[in-house]
Every structure is written in C-alpha cells, then in structure tokens.
Amino acid sequence: MKLPSRVDEKLPEGVSRYYASLAESLDPEKDPIAAQFMRTDAEDHVLPHECSDPLEEARYMPVPRLIHRYPNRVLLLACERCATYCRHCFRRHFTGQSDGQIRSQDLARAAAYVGAHSEIDEVLISGGDPLMLDDARLVDILDSMNAAVGIRPLVFRIATRMPVVMPARITQALAKRMREHGQGRVWIVTQVNHPREMTSAFAAAMTCLVDQGIPVLNQTVLLRGINDDLDVLTELFSGLLRVRVKPYYLFQGDLAAGTSHFRTTIDAGLDLMDGLRDRLSGMAMPTYAVDLPDGGGKIALTRATVRGVEDGYYILLDRNGRQHRYPYEDRLADAVMG
Numbered sequence: 001m002k003l004p005s006r007v008d009e010k011l012p013e014g015v016s017r018y019y020a021s022l023a024e025s026l027d028p029e030k031d032p033i034a035a036q037f038m039r040t041d042a043e044d045h046v047l048p049h050e051c052s053d054p055l056e057e058a059r060y061m062p063v064p065r066l067i068h069r070y071p072n073r074v075l076l077l078a079c080e081r082c083a084t085y086c087r088h089c090f091r092r093h094f095t096g097q098s099d100g101q102i103r104s105q106d107l108a109r110a111a112a113y114v115g116a117h118s119e120i121d122e123v124l125i126s127g128g129d130p131l132m133l134d135d136a137r138l139v140d141i142l143d144s145m146n147a148a149v150g151i152r153p154l155v156f157r158i159a160t161r162m163p164v165v166m167p168a169r170i171t172q173a174l175a176k177r178m179r180e181h182g183q184g185r186v187w188i189v190t191q192v193n194h195p196r197e198m199t200s201a202f203a204a205a206m207t208c209l210v211d212q213g214i215p216v217l218n219q220t221v222l223l224r225g226i227n228d229d230l231d232v233l234t235e236l237f238s239g240l241l242r243v244r245v246k247p248y249y250l251f252q253g254d255l256a257a258g259t260s261h262f263r264t265t266i267d268a269g270l271d272l273m274d275g276l277r278d279r280l281s282g283m284a285m286p287t288y289a290v291d292l293p294d295g296g297g298k299i300a301l302t303r304a305t306v307r308g309v310e311d312g313y314y315i316l317l318d319r320n321g322r323q324h325r326y327p328y329e330d331r332l333a334d335a336v337m338g
C-alpha cells in the first residue's frame with residue numbers, strides 16, 4: 001500500500017547545540033553542516049515521483065512498527081524523535097510525527113513476531129533515532145527480543161546518528177549495557193556524511209563503543225553540494241577507518257518528498273566510486289547502493305548493475321536479473337535549484 005504524499009507531513013526542524021556548533025556559517029548554500037539541519041524552501045518542491053513512504057515500508061509491516069522485508073532480518077521503529085532532524089531524512093513521514101516511542105504493547109507484539117519466525121536472526125533497531133530512548137528502555141527492547149527467541153542467537157543492529165549529532169549520548173554505561181543485554185551481539189550503524197562531523201568528541205564515542213567490543217559501521221548518504229566530491233569522500237572514508245569504523249554503505253538518495261535538491265545522478269555516484277577505488281584501501285570502500293523505490297529492497301549500484309537510461313529512468317538490475325527503475329532527474333533537480 002502506498003501512503004499518499006501529504007504536504008502537511010513536514011519534518012520538524014531541530015538541531016542539537018553540539019551539531020549546530022559544528023557549522024561555520026548558517027548559510028546552507030555554503031556550509032555542509034548547516035545544509036543538513038537548516039530547512040530551505042527547496043523542501044516545498046515535491047516531484048511527481050516522490051512520495052512520503054518511498055520504500056513502501058507500510059506494505060512490509062506485519063505488526064505495528066516492525067518492517068519485515070528480507071527473510072532473515074527485521075527493522076523495528078523504536079522511536080520517532082531525533083536529536084537533530086536531517087533535512088534529507090527519507091523516513092520523514094514517520095520521523096518527528098509524534099513524541100512517541102514504542103509502547104509496551106507494540107514491543108510485546110514485535111517480540112512475539114520475531115519469536116514466532118525462526119528465520120529471523122537479526123533485528124535492526126531504528127526510527128527516528130533509537131538512542132533518544134533512555135538506557136533502560138533500550139535494554140527493555142534487547143531483553144524482550146532475546147526472551148522471545150529463547151536460545152536462538154539474535155544479532156542487533158542499532159541505527160543511530162547520535163555519535164554525530166550528540167556524541168555525549170555514547171557513554172561507558174550505555175556501551176556496557178548494550179554489550180551485556182545484547183549478549184555481546186550488538187552492532188552500531190551510524191551516519192557520518194562529512195569529514196567535519198568527525199570531531200574529537202565523535203572519536204571518543206567510537207573508542208567507547210569499539211573498546212567495549214561493539215563494532216561500528218557507517219552509512220553515508222550521498223548529498224549534492226555536501227559530500228558529492230572526491231576529496232571530501234576520500235577524507236571521510238579514510239578518517240572513519242582511523243577510528244575503527246567500517247564504511248558500509250554509500251546511499252543514493254531515496255525518493256522522499258521534497259529532497260530532490262539533495263540527490264545527485266547515479267552517474268555522478270559511479271564516477272565517485274571509481275575515483276575512490278584508486279585512492280582508498282578496500283577496507284575503506286563502502287558499497288554504493290540504493291533502496292529501490294518500488295519496495296524491492298537495496299541493490300548495489302555498479303557499472304554492471306546500472307544499465308543506462310531509458311525514457312527518463314535508470315534501468316537497474318537486481319541480483320535475480322530483474323529490472324527496476326529509478327528516475328533520471330538531472331534537469332529536474334537543476335530546475336528546482338534554479
């Protein structure tokens with residue numbers, strides 16, 4: 001089921017004091033940090049192929065707040081709020097739409113579902129930002145899931161931007177509890193989009209996690225005018241390795257309403273990937289990927305899977321050789337910007 005695009009579903013504005021302090025200017029045209037938290041009128045331009053639920057997540061929700069799109073892993077929407085609202089957020093129809101966090105009855109239903117589906121071996125905890133929950137509530141989630149599956153070992157993946165927007169949230173106490181209550185199988189996936197986000201406070205947060213045995217991966221969103229530059233991405237991915245963070249995905253922008261000004265073409269992304277491979281260790285290379293607009297899941301974008309442009313759409317091949325479409329919108333984006 002496709003959720004209708006609603007103009008009144010606006011992503012709230014909000015930024016942590018810490019993240020705002022990283023901006024050198026409050027002009028989103030000039031500063032890559034400001035561009036990620038300052039709302040601009042470009043968000044009012046909604047293109048016909050954009051929608052509020054670009055990945056058709058609603059279609060894959062067997063119980064409230066649980067998305068089951070791949071056989072072995074589920075994604076739990078644990079909390080709607082974030083410490084900073086990223087203007088490029090693709091889950092904007094959900095993020096910030098209420099004050100809420102998962103209620104006990106929804107957690108119980110989600111845990112029961114995971115317990116009843118023995119093919120599930122990984123739970124992604126996402127939102128919003130799940131680290132907006134306090135430690136006790138987070139522990140509740142890990143404990144409920146573990147209790148529901150019994151001896152079946154679950155891996156937990158916590159998707160959070162807190163290390164970037166509020167690194168003080170990553171405490172020793174939190175890292176210890178995640179390790180203990182997640183039975184040593186908690187991974188963190190964060191989102192660093194620009195080298196200026198890798199501050200000493202960010203590095204300290206990474207030390208705190210990795211020293212506790214919690215591996216950290218990073219997902220970068222490819223953002224036009226912010227990080228669609230070979231030098232910027234080289235510095236970003238090599239810098240992440242130095243703080244023991246593995247670059248995991250580089251995401252092509254999802255087709256969320258009012259975000260076209262942030263998207264590059266896929267050709268630009270492929271060129272950047274070629275350039276990076278010449279400069280970076282294989283360990284520092286992320287997979288360039290897109291979440292298919294028709295709810296088809298993620299696919300890697302390479303010279304082999306991107307089969308050119310037809311009628312204004314890129315033709316993309318998935319692992320099974322099936323074709324999918326993603327709009328080629330170079331001129332559209334320019335028109336919106338201009």
Ligand SMILES: *Cc1c(COP(=O)(O)O)cnc(C)c1O
Binds near residue numbers: 070073074075298
């Ligand atoms: C991205 C995503 C995953 C995880 O995919 P990986 O390729 O394993 O990182 C799982 N479930 C949903 C719904 C997702 O969007």
Ligand code: SF4
Binds near residue numbers: 082085087090095127
């Ligand atoms: S932290 Fe994540 S969920 Fe929150 S606004 Fe940013 S991208 Fe969206």
